[in-house]
Amino acid sequence: MKLLRYGDKGAERPGLLDNEGRIRDLADQVDDIAGTALAPERLARLASLDPASLPLVAGNPRIGPCVGQIGKFICIGLNYADHAAEAGMAVPGEPIIFSKWTSAVCGPNDNVEIPRGSSKTDWEVELGVVIGKGGRYIDEANALEHVAGYCVINDVSEREWQLERGGTWDKGKGFDTFGPIGPWLVTRDEVPDPHALGLWLEVDGKRYQDGNTRTLIFRIPQLIAYLSRCMSLQPGDVISTGTPPGVGMGIKPTAVFLRPGQTMRLGIEGLGEQRQVTVQAD
Incomplete structure (x- = not known):
């Protein structure tokens, strides 16, 4: 089952992608693709519906982030050994x-804003x-019984604020628009092995990242168990599991970073694609 949220920013409605790739409205079935609506019994009820019985959404509406009302957006750094190498950092002993x-x-196709004064905004395709x-x-x-599903994430990163301005990585990771999520939340039953998914990213048609989740250092069960020792995990929390090599910061001999007016395309096998245009933040 592929769940989604569509409509204007801040007013997204819940939806389902049918077998023909058309959006079906779920507003009569669930308030949002969020929180307790993602519990196993609630997802099972949605899966029992006949998509043809749901209202068909006309046109091509904007696709919003596939999860609403996110409580925690947790990210894992350096979780691919070859990415740690390109960043010049040691393979971590713990997440x-x-x-x-x-x-x-x-949303997965919304514009990504280059922060004011930034010259080191970078890309990172990740499994969510x-x-x-x-x-x-x-x-x-x-x-894995605690997983509702999987999605594509672009962990956009401003490297100066992440690495050169003191403090923690959070500063360079949390600018507005730096977390495109979606297009779909693909439920766990449709992803038999989340550790065998190809993932890729292109900028202006040039492919920079082309990896596979089989090379994750800490796999999803390890991450969930580890995180749940640090904090309670709650329905609708999102975990971004790390990026394979090919980020702009790691390109030799000269790093490559994003400029306004460029197009990023990225995707994960079976989970859909994103497309973002970079713009200068006001």
Whole structure:
């Protein structure tokens, strides 16, 4: 099942993508693709519906972030060994955790704003994991039972603010529009092995990232178990699991960063694609 949110910013409606790629409205079934609506029993009820019985959405509406009312947007750093190498950093012995502010969340095809004064805005295609069943001290053996589904995330990053301005990585990760999510939340039953997914990113048609989740250092059950020791995980929390090599910062001999007027395209096998145009922040 592919769940989505469509409509104007701040007024998105819940929807479902049918087998013909058309949007079906879910507003009579669920208030939003968010929070407790992502619990296993609620998803099972949605899965039991006949998509043909749901109202067909006309036209080509804007696609919003596939999860609403996100409580925590948790990110994992340096979770691909080859990306750690290109960044000149040691492979971590434990997951590196940082956060993106929820004000960074935007739709998968919304514009990405280059912050004022920035010359080091970068891209990162990542597999997103959405929590459906909350918990603390979750056992790794049953951690995947807590997953509602998966999505595409672009962990846009301003490297100067991340690495050169003191403090934690959060500063460079949380600018407005730095968290495109979607287009779909693909439920767990449709992703038999989340550790065998190709993921890629292009800028202006040039492919920079071309990796596979099989090379994750810390796999999804490990991450969920580890995070649940640090904090309670709640329905609708989003975990961005790290990026493969090919980020602009790692390009040799000269790093490449984003400028206004460029187009990013990125996707993950079975989870859909995103497309963003970069613009200068007002």
